[in-house]
Amino acid sequence: IFVSRDSGNKKYASVLAPGRHEGLGKARDEGISSWGWNLSGQHSTYHALFPRAWTIYDGEPDPELKVSCRQISPFIPHNYKDTSLPTAVFVYTLANTGRERAKVSLLFTWANSIGGVSHLSGDHVNEPFMRRWSLWCTSSSQASHETLIAIYMTVGLQFSPVYFTKLLELFGIFLRDKKLLELTRFTLTAKGNPPVTFAIAACETQNVNVTVLPCFGLTEGRSVTARQMWDKMMQDGQFDRQNFNSGPSMPSSPGETLCAAVSASAWVEPHGKCTIAFSLAWRYTKFYGTSERAALNLAHDALTNYKRWEEEIEKWQSPILNDQRLPECAKIDLKCIHDQHIFVFPSWLETRKNVNTKEGMGYKFTLFNELYFLVAGGTVWIDSSLPSTNVKNDQDSPEDAQRVDVKVTEAEVNRRHTTISEYSTTSGCNGSTGDGLKNNSDPAVTQNKRNSNNLSEHFKWQDQLDDYDDVGRFLYLEGVEYIMWNTYDVHFYASFALLDLFPKIELNIQRDFAKAVLSEDGRRVKFLAEGNYGIRKVRGAVPHDLGTHDPWNEMNAYNIHDTSKWKDLNPKFVLQVYRDFAATGDMQFGVDVWPAVRTAMEYMEQFDRDDDGLIENDGFPDQTYDTWTVHGVSAYCGCLWLAALQAAAAMAEQIGDRFFAETCKTKFCTAKSAFEKKLWNGSYFKYDSGSSSNSKSIQADQLAGQWYTASSGLAPLFDEFKIRSALQKIYDFNVMKVKGGRMGAVNGMHLNGKVDETCMQSREIWTGVTYAVAANMILAGMEKEAFATAEGIFIAGWSEEGFGYSFQTPEAWTMDGHFRSLIYMRPLAIWGMQWALSIPKAILDAPKVNMMDKILISPATFSLSLTETGVRKIANKAKCFGNSVLHCAC
Numbered sequence: 001i002f003v004s005r006d007s008g009n010k011k012y013a014s015v016l017a018p019g020r021h022e023g024l025g026k027a028r029d030e031g032i033s034s035w036g037w038n039l040s041g042q043h044s045t046y047h048a049l050f051p052r053a054w055t056i057y058d059g060e061p062d063p064e065l066k067v068s069c070r071q072i073s074p075f076i077p078h079n080y081k082d083t084s085l086p087t088a089v090f091v092y093t094l095a096n097t098g099r100e101r102a103k104v105s106l107l108f109t110w111a112n113s114i115g116g117v118s119h120l121s122g123d124h125v126n127e128p129f130m131r132r133w134s135l136w137c138t139s140s141s142q143a144s145h146e147t148l149i150a151i152y153m154t155v156g157l158q159f160s161p162v163y164f165t166k167l168l169e170l171f172g173i174f175l176r177d178k179k180l181l182e183l184t185r186f187t188l189t190a191k192g193n194p195p196v197t198f199a200i201a202a203c204e205t206q207n208v209n210v211t212v213l214p215c216f217g218l219t220e221g222r223s224v225t226a227r228q229m230w231d232k233m234m235q236d237g238q239f240d241r242q243n244f245n246s247g248p249s250m251p252s253s254p255g256e257t258l259c260a261a262v263s264a265s266a267w268v269e270p271h272g273k274c275t276i277a278f279s280l281a282w283r284y285t286k287f288y289g290t291s292e293r294a295a296l297n298l299a300h301d302a303l304t305n306y307k308r309w310e311e312e313i314e315k316w317q318s319p320i321l322n323d324q325r326l327p328e329c330a331k332i333d334l335k336c337i338h339d340q341h342i343f344v345f346p347s348w349l350e351t352r353k354n355v356n357t358k359e360g361m362g363y364k365f366t367l368f369n370e371l372y373f374l375v376a377g378g379t380v381w382i383d384s385s386l387p388s389t390n391v392k393n394d395q396d397s398p399e400d401a402q403r404v405d406v407k408v409t410e411a412e413v414n415r416r417h418t419t420i421s422e423y424s425t426t427s428g429c430n431g432s433t434g435d436g437l438k439n440n441s442d443p444a445v446t447q448n449k450r451n452s453n454n455l456s457e458h459f460k461w462q463d464q465l466d467d468y469d470d471v472g473r474f475l476y477l478e479g480v481e482y483i484m485w486n487t488y489d490v491h492f493y494a495s496f497a498l499l500d501l502f503p504k505i506e507l508n509i510q511r512d513f514a515k516a517v518l519s520e521d522g523r524r525v526k527f528l529a530e531g532n533y534g535i536r537k538v539r540g541a542v543p544h545d546l547g548t549h550d551p552w553n554e555m556n557a558y559n560i561h562d563t564s565k566w567k568d569l570n571p572k573f574v575l576q577v578y579r580d581f582a583a584t585g586d587m588q589f590g591v592d593v594w595p596a597v598r599t600a601m602e603y604m605e606q607f608d609r610d611d612d613g614l615i616e617n618d619g620f621p622d623q624t625y626d627t628w629t630v631h632g633v634s635a636y637c638g639c640l641w642l643a644a645l646q647a648a649a650a651m652a653e654q655i656g657d658r659f660f661a662e663t664c665k666t667k668f669c670t671a672k673s674a675f676e677k678k679l680w681n682g683s684y685f686k687y688d689s690g691s692s693s694n695s696k697s698i699q700a701d702q703l704a705g706q707w708y709t710a711s712s713g714l715a716p717l718f719d720e721f722k723i724r725s726a727l728q729k730i731y732d733f734n735v736m737k738v739k740g741g742r743m744g745a746v747n748g749m750h751l752n753g754k755v756d757e758t759c760m761q762s763r764e765i766w767t768g769v770t771y772a773v774a775a776n777m778i779l780a781g782m783e784k785e786a787f788a789t790a791e792g793i794f795i796a797g798w799s800e801e802g803f804g805y806s807f808q809t810p811e812a813w814t815m816d817g818h819f820r821s822l823i824y825m826r827p828l829a830i831w832g833m834q835w836a837l838s839i840p841k842a843i844l845d846a847p848k849v850n851m852m853d854k855i856l857i858s859p860a861t862f863s864l865s866l867t868e869t870g871v872r873k874i875a876n877k878a879k880c881f882g883n884s885v886l887h888c889a890c
Contacts, residue, residue: 002105002233003062005098013234014038014061016069030225031218036234048807049321050369051075052313064098065268074302074309075375077316077501080471082309084381087281087298089306094276096268105237105265108278110200112258122254126215128244131296197283199295202264203303208276211239213261215249221256229261238265279303286383320364320834327363327787362794363787363833369798370830371497372807377825378477380485380551381505471504473512475551479811479824484545484557487825488513489624492572493768494828496711496775496835499580507589510577514596516543516555517573527562530620538564540603542573561626567607567615567637568623570600571644575708578647581654582712582846594655601648601664604641613671614678615641617688625701625747628761631690633678635702639685642672642717643705650714650849665851672717680722684729687748694758700734700745701769702726703776710779711835713843715851720780727777731785734773735792738815744770744792746815755815764812767793768826775832790833 003012015032018041043058051074057067070091074082094104112126113119204210213232216224224232232239239261252258266274281298288294320326478487486509498506521537537543537555541564548557556563563569574597581590607615615637617623617630623637630637645668652661679685687697703726706717716723734745737753744765748756756762770793777786796813797805803817811821 001057001061001067002107002237003065004103004237005062005064005100011234012038012062012065013230016055016057016067018044030220030227032226034227035230048369049317049365050371051375052310062102064096065102065104066095066097068093068095070310072306072310072313073375074305075371076309076312078503079312080502080504081287082305083502084284084286085281085298085302086284087279087302089302089309090278090280091306092276092278093273094266094268095273096270099270101270102268103237103265104268104274105233105263106276106278107233107261107263108200108202109259109261110198110280112198112252112260119257120255122252122256124252124258125248125250126258126260127248128212128214128246129296130244131300197295199281199299200260200262200278201281201296201299201303202262202276202278204264207274208264208266209238211241211263211265212243213239213263214243214246216259216261217252218257218259221253222258226259233263238263277303277306279306317368320367325837327361327791361791362798363790366790366794366798367830367834369807370809370827371501373494373809373823373825373828374476374497376807377823378475378480378483380475381472383472471502471508473552474505474509475546476825478545479821481821482824483548485547485551486512487545487558488542489544489566489568489572490768490825492568492576492624493772493826493832495576497828497831499583500831500835503580503584507580507584507586510573510580510593511589512546512552513542513573514577514593516546517541517596517600519555521555525556525559527559529560530562532562534562534564540599542569542600544569561621565618566622567604567617567630567634568640570604571637571640571705573597573600574644574651575640575647575705575712578651579708579712579843581651583840583842585842585846590651590655594651594657597648597651598657598660601644604644612674613667613669614638614674625761627759628747629692629759630688631692631695633675633689635679635685635687635699636704638671638675638679639703639705639717640708641705642668642675643709643714645671646709646714646717646849646851647712649851650712650847653849654847661849665849665853668851676718676722684726692758694748694750694756694762697748697750697756697758697762698729698733700730700747700749700766700773702730704772707772707776707779707832711775711832711839711843713839713846714849723780724782727773727780727782727785730773731777731782731789735785735789738765738792741788742792743796743813743815745773745789760820761812764814764820765792765796766812766826767797767809768811768824768829771827771829772832775829775836778833778836786833790830793827 001012001014001016004010013036015035015037016039017037018039020037038061039057040060043060045056045058047054047056051072053071055069055071057069059066070093071088072091073088074085076083090108092106096102111119112124113121202208202210213224213229216222216226216229218226249258262278264276264278266276268274279299279302281295281302283295284298285294288297475485478484478490491509495506495509498509516537517540519537520539521535523536524533525536526533543555544558544563544566545556546552547554577593577597580586581593604615607618609616614633616632617634617637619629619631621628622630623634625636645664649661649664649668652658652664675685678689681696684698685702686695687699687702688695703723706723709715709717730745733749733751733753734747735741737749738744738746738755744767746755746763746765747769748758748762750756771790774786774790777783777789793809794802796802796817797809803813803819805813805819805822808822809824809827810819811824811826813819
């Protein structure tokens with residue numbers, strides 16, 4: 001920022017960042033360390049409510065100028081198109097509190113780093129452009145003109161008459177309409193990728209003058225260096241107008257950083273205010289085509305639409321921010337967000353005063369800000385339709401899987417927009433255990449017609465996806481240190497955020513895993529912990545992740561343990577699928593993924609070694625706590641299994657697979673009795689049924705299955721007394737005995753009040769698990785304890801007295817504050833708390849299943865794999881992978 005008053009006799013200038021650049025003090029440095037780093041930060045504050053942020057400079061560097069920067073990005077629930085746009089807007093409000101008019105210039109700089117390994121790759125080119133759009137005023141019929149002046153970054157070419165011999169990357173100031181790439185469809189940048197274009201832009205209005213510097217360097221050799229650029233702005237407060245006609249710059253040399261700048265200047269009258277807006281965008285082909293002008297058009301649209309985006313974001317956030325049921329730090333007041341209001345600071349953005357002492361301080365703040373991970377967690381969102389219906393793997397014969405044909409009564413669909421489905425067995429062979437599947441001759445089992453009246457209110461018929469319904473495919477990392485896509489045991493916790501805000505993305509993730517369940521990758525992999533070998537992906541097992549180097553095709557990048565023997569992944573798949581099915585009412589989704597649900601349940605049969613209906617752990621860390629060994633029946637995996645049995649039964653009834661529903665009910669009754677007998681000790685469920693030193697530990701996550709059961713509208717797994725007693729024990733020991741409840745819930749705690757030191761993970765506090773425990777407490781009617789539990793994560797991770805983990809919430813920390821794995825997926829589980837506070841109506845209205853209904857099958861034959869129907873080809877949208885290394889039963 002550059003401020004000039006009193007005819008230039010008073011000048012202030014500073015980079016709008018507190019602190020001092022590391023290069024300061026270098027003699028004759030021509031880079032950015034030569035700029036004025038004059039902000040102390042004592043009067044500057046940053047406030048965030050993702051996806052918005054406010055930075056306020058109250059009298060810095062000019063004591064008579066208040067500057068507020070609003071940062072807006074279009075992250076809008078259920079608005080997939082705008083949310084996908086790669087753009088951000090920075091809106092500066094300048095308020096002059098002095099008696100003299102002030103000339104204020106803001107400078108937006110950007111380094112060109114397109115296409116190569118880094119900004120030092122060379123061959124970067126900047127070029128200025130200008131575009132004009134005619135905009136109609138809302139106050140009258142008179143047309144006004146607004147000029148967008150943009151620094152435009154794109155890819156330039158040098159080519160022979162036959163083919164391209166050299167590729168240049170351009171970073172430009174868009175000043176005029178000029179096509180740089182006539183043959184964009186043939187254009188490739190480094191490593192064969194399509195050309196990338198960036199644009200930084202500002203709007204020139206009646207009071208705002210925009211000038212540009214197309215290129216400057218950080219070292220000597222450029223005609224203009226960063227030091228010279230700064231001196232020019234200090235002297236004149238703007239650049240030369242002839243820069244508009246400068247054309248493309250000379251390509252940068254390897255090792256050289258090429259930068260560009262947009263300056264926006266305005267006069268601010270005494271006690272007046274002014275607004276200046278900048279945008280950043282890069283080329284996006286989904287809605288803007290392949291033209292190199294796409295970035296410019298997007299930059300323009302961002303500056304045109306940001307107020308609407310703000311309104312939509314506020315409409316989403318305000319009901320939560322103003323919900324009197326929820327704890328809050330200060331009164332909510334968003335009146336200063338829009339330009340038409342006077343320049344005041346919202347009271348909820350002020351330094352916390354009159355803090356409400358109600359448990360859960362910081363909940364609203366943390367709820368929104370934890371969403372940062374959906375865009376900063378290595379996210380990949382591609383425009384890719386699901387595989388073709390004709391994809392087939394010839395290595396597998398049709399007899400490799402049992403299929404159910406779905407016949408839709410067309411007249412009824414047209415009349416009621418719902419489905420009537422007949423399910424009939426067309427072939428039969430091997431289940432996941434290798435036993436032959438036997439058909440039941442009972443007509444009530446082999447064929448079931450559902451009454452359309454039961455479906456008309458809850459399930460919506462979905463025809464083939466059109467362009468807008470197909471939201472593409474979505475990947476996000478487990479964390480920036482654990483580079484695996486869509487790690488499923490962690491997504492189990494994080495998925496509430498996507499389901500609540502972008503349900504179509506969540507359903508597509510589940511479809512991807514449904515396809516993965518039915519696939520097998522026979523390539524050998526060495527597992528590091530045990531040192532043994534196995535195959536990469538076993539059919540029937542839910543993969544740990546969708547891979548790293550070749551996602552969707554080369555799954556299970558995780559190779560510490562053989563996750564085909566993990567006990568939590570398959571139940572978690574069934575639980576997530578049922579929750580999503582019940583919440584969305586999407587019958588087509590249910591039909592698509594049902595074969596994978598059946599297969600996942602059948603696969604788990606092998607882990608019930610004593611025929612008590614319960615799965616047993618195998619004496620190694622065979623679940624998400626992958627350093628914490630489990631013996632026999634465990635509270636964590638056993639509870640997940642009970643919940644999965646109930647969810648599978650409920651889904652089977654709604655899908656029409658009555659026999660499988662009754663099978664799950666029978667197994668549930670036996671398994672529940674065994675679970676309680678082996679683990680319930682009168683006040684909580686023991687860690688496991690073994691005889692190790694930590695078998696009686698209090699595990700914070702012991703009721704994870706009950707959390708999903710309650711979140712999905714199913715009946716409680718246990719008596720209310722047992723659920724509340726276990727949660728109270730967790731609160732009293734795992735939460736309150738750790739720094740008085742100011743750090744979250746420790747994973748393991750002994751009855752003597754000492755932390756379980758069995759392993760690294762038993763003594764850690766997992767941020768996402770703490771949120772999950774809090775959600776479970778809300779569902780059990782323990783809201784006071786829930787918010788107090790979650791508050792520990794806010795205090796330790798986000799507050800000023802904490803460890804400073806804002807916007808990089810780690811997977812875990814210890815009592816002394818040491819962290820593990822920054823920027824992690826699991827803390828998104830805080831949206832499980834919001835889900836618990838406002839269970840969707842679709843969940844509340846979903847058909848219920850009574851696990852104690854009359855059982856129609858003999859208890860002696862309740863093996864999940866000895867059922868009437870088994871795996872079928874996934875219908876319509878959910879097709880097999882079709883990759884040569886994956887042997888899919890389709």
